[in-house]
Amino acid sequence: MQKILLSLMYLIASGLLVSCVDSDTEPVSRGVSISPSETDPVIQSTRFNYQAESTGLQFQNQAGQVVLESMPFDRQGAPIALAINEPLGSNNLPELASYAGISYEVGGQVNPEWPAGPWVGNILTGASAGLVFHARELLEDTQANGVRTLTYSTNDPAGRRIQVSAKAAEMGSQEVSVSVEPALGVSSIGLAFKMKADEAFYGFGGRHNSLNQRGNDVISYIQAQNLGAGPLQPGVNVLPGTQGETYLFPSGPDAAYYVQAGFVSSKGYSFLLDDTRLAVFRMGTQRDGGAAAQAWRVSVAGASTRFLVAAGDVKEATAKLSGINGRHRTPPDWALGPVISRTIRTLGAQADNADTYMAKVNDDLEMLRVLKLPVRGYAFEAWDILPREFTRETIRKLNSMGLKSYLYIRNYVGVDIANTERPETFSQAILNGYLARTPGGLPYFFGSTFFVGVGGVIDFTNPKAVQWWKGRVLEMLELGADGFMQDFGENVLNSMQFSDGSTGVTLHNAYPTLFHKVTRQILDEYKLETGRDIFFYTRAGFSGRHALGGSSASFENSNFPGDESTDWSRASGIASLTTNMLNRAVGGAWGFNTDIGGYIDLITPVTSKELFIRWTQWAALSPVFRVHNSASKGVRMPWSFDDETVEIFRTYAALHQRATPYILKTWQAGQTTGLPPTRPxxxxxxxxxxxxxxxxxxxxxxxxxxxxxxxxxxxxxxxxxxxxxxxxxxxxxxxxxxxxxxxxxxxxxxxxxxxxxxxxx
Structure with missing residues (x-):
């Protein structure tokens, strides 16, 4: 009986999906050309059309050439959709999905998350299921105040309609909004576009797996991810659906701390999904062998979405994408390093306390004084658990040595083994209501990212919490710090409730941008008052629109790629860095800031001499040069190995110093040209x-x-x-x-x- 019902639903859906024939006698392809604004630095504008014979959407460049075209409204689309976000990032099960130009699903989604450990906020698994409906025929085409609005009927027996609105937007792009009305019951909306035979798709943020994402599924959801299989890699390579050497635990090879929901096509355009909700891009991964195999598709949780298309060759499309999204601010020259960082040892019998950590800091300063290495800064992350006078005196010593000082802060408070903040900070945040809450109104606690303890996310939609955060940032600066790491930001769970009425569903991806924006506003005010230019770098991030309040990149100087592993792996070790750096750079996040030596060493060996040296060389001609390594087995400094290592480190730290003016010149030029300093x-x-x-x-x-x-x-x-x-x-x-x-x-x-x-x- 179930098979008969499915067949009947399929036939009904197929019968209703007839082509739209426009009643006008004008040509089938009609469009309107909108010129860019006078202040737009990019001359070429993008045209929006629709194809009446298939009711598909179409985008053209200034010369009238089609650069992007939606799929026709698919007569063979599945009437029932089923998508599984498989555990551990595997990809074994087929997806039942419509590759119609515009479709939507009436049904539901479930996406349980990791509630504890290093992967708080990651999707543990997930599924969506429901009935799929498509646009059917054009009912109305209107234009007013520069906005083109198309209204379509659908094959939905409930009578829902689809509305598409297009208008000229920043950087010569076209902004397109798509919505299903009424929205009640609609769980997702899907857009499918034709894919050219040799089309490549570049970008999507800090992805490790590939430069070209053609043939891959790419999830638009921030997830803590930098843990490869390490010594277990040979076994992972043969497991079905885990995609071999680029596999990342626990969410698969495409997952990333720094996500951009946009890309540059090799065929003359860039695309940015202007939506912070969970979305999945399927870049030619449909395996049915039919027309859908020649398409790429994006599905977004919700009944509406918005995207921008900007025409241009790859350089122009890249410049437009970073211009729309926002670009990393040019830092002061001293901030490009080289920097030596003292992390705190967190696990095992040799884990640091305040006394052992202070002794290591003093030893580091003595080694820097004796060796006279060409470094420009020193970071000590555990400053907050130390006596304030020690921190103040250490910064004075660094100043006397001509070195800048860097401290540390994170987006959550907790009682855990990280030892990067005082326990009373946690109590203060709870008692004053500065944390995200449960649906019942209690502070929302999660299991510590360091395995032992609990944490709570700071609610940056709460003005009182923002003021409290301001005080914490200003304390670092008043102690004399020149910069700091702004860590985490990906640990927002769907059921969290925030003061402005937001939930984790819409704020998970948007949270890092809010986090970084709050800090940037504090630093901008501080610079106006004192003249001091403070440098900070971040971990989690997301895309957005600079003109509408910005993406993470709009507020950052620099971003580090999360916790790389202390190995040579293509997944999360040194061989993952180049793809990560270049993928995010084309979207404007080009201040890449690697951890020399790798950080995560839970299942990988301690950083070896060879790995340390090769990582040092890798960083020498990247934007930022910073030694930072080892979560649990102890920091490896240049002097931790032998005299040869010290001298090679000296050589490449000096090379980075010589290259810094050139890096800054290309960085600053990128603010106008849109091209990153590091270029694929x-x-x-x-x-x-x-x-x-x-x-x-x-x-x-x-x-x-x-x-x-x-x-x-x-x-x-x-x-x-x-x-x-x-x-x-x-x-x-x-x-x-x-x-x-x-x-x-x-x-x-x-x-x-x-x-x-x-x-x-």
Whole structure:
């Protein structure tokens, strides 16, 4: 009986999905061209059309060429949808989904989350199911005040309609809003677009798995993720659906701390989903072999959504995407490092207390004084558990040595083994109502991210909590700090309630932006009062629109990629850094700030000499150079190994110092051009089929090609040279591209090359 009912529903849905034939006698394809505003730095505008023969949406560039077109309203779409967010990020079960141009689901979703541990706020598993309906025919086409509004009937027996509104927006883009009315009962809305045969999709924020996400499912949901399989990798590689060497525990290879719901297409446009709710992009992953296999699709939890499309070649599309989203602010030159960080040891018999930590800080300062390493700053994260006079005196010592000081703060309070804040901070937040609450009105506690203890998220929608936070930030600055790490931000659960009426459903992704915006406003006020330019860097982040209050990138100077593991892995170790850095850079978050040596060492070996050196070299020609490593096995400083390590570290810290003016110049230029300091080869050489596949190399500005060694034991590096002449600045050897060469790379060598005739640093 169930099969008969499903068949009948399918036939009914198919019969209702007829093509829309416009009653006008005008051409089938009609559109309106909207010019960009006078202040828009990008000249080319994007046109919005619809195709009356299929009622599909269409976007054109200034020359009238179609760059993006929705799928026709699918007569073969599934009448019943079923999607499973499989446990542990696997991908084994088929998805029943409609690849109609616009569809929606009447049903429900469940997404239970991790309630404790390092993955608080991650989706544990999930499912959605319901009846699917599609747009059927165009009922009304109106235009007023620059807004084009299309109203469609649907095959929904409840009589719902779909409304599409389009208007010109920032950076020469088109903003499109789609809604189902009435919204009651609608659990998700889906948009499907035609995918060109060789189209590539770049971006989506800090993803480790690939530069090109074609063929991948990409979830738009912030999740703590930087834990690969480590020594268990061979076993993971053969498990079905875990996607091999890029697998991340516990939510799969696409998950990320820093999420951008947008991308650059190799076919002439960029796309940004302007929605903070849970969304899933399926970039050509439908496996039915039919028309849907040539489509990409995004589904969003809710009855409405909004997106922007900006036409342009890959450089212009990238500039528009970062312009819409917002770009990392140019920091003061001293903030690019090099920096030495003293983390606090948290696990085992050798875990730090205040006394052992103070002794280590004093030892570090003595080593820096004796070795005279070319560093510009020192960070001590556990400052808050120390006597205030010790912190103040340490900062005075650092100032006398010509070093900047960095402290630490996080978005939640807790009683745990992290030892980064005083226990009374937790009590104060509870007693004064500064935390997110349960539906019953009690403070919402979760199991500590450090396994032992409890924590609570600070409610930044509460003005009193914001004032309290301001006091905590100003305390660091009044002690003399020049900067700080602003940690976490991804640990918001769906059932959390906030003072402004928001819940975790809408605030999970938006929370880091709010968090960073509050801090930026404090620092901007402080700079006006004192003239001091404070540098802070973050962990979690999300996309948005700079013109409408911003994304995380609008308020940050820099962002570190979460807790990389102390290994060579493609999932979360040193080999994951390049893809992560380049994916987020094209969306404007280009102040990449890696942990030299790796941080998570729960199941991986302690940072080795070789790994420390190769990581040092990797960071030397990245935006920010910062030693920061080991969660549980003890920090590895340059002097923790041997004299050779110290000297190699000295060499590459000095290289970063020499490169800093060039990095800052390209960073500042990016505020106008929209191009990041670190650039994927696909961006600079989009017509070179070999260049676009390079995911372990990058361009620094226009003139520097960087190819670090990320493979254990390697003393050679295969380097792809794009078109042109390239010179090794150390031995003056020249290479002509396009070509691939084996370059000698002993332990003391970072392969990098200048464009012949240039002298960047």
């Amino acid at each position: 080869l696909w961006l600079m050489f989009p017509d070179d089929p070999q260049a676009v596949t390079q995911d372990q190399m990058w361009m620094l500005g226009d003139d520097v090609l960087v190819a670090p060694v990320v493979t254990e034991g390697s003393t050679m590096r295969e380097v792809y040279f794009p078109i042109g002449c390239w010179q090794d600045p150390e031995n003056k050897a020249e290479y002509t591209g396009p070509s691939t060469k084996s370059i000698s790379a002993p332990l003391n060598k970072l392969p990098y090359f200048f464009r012949c005739g240039s002298n960047p640093f």
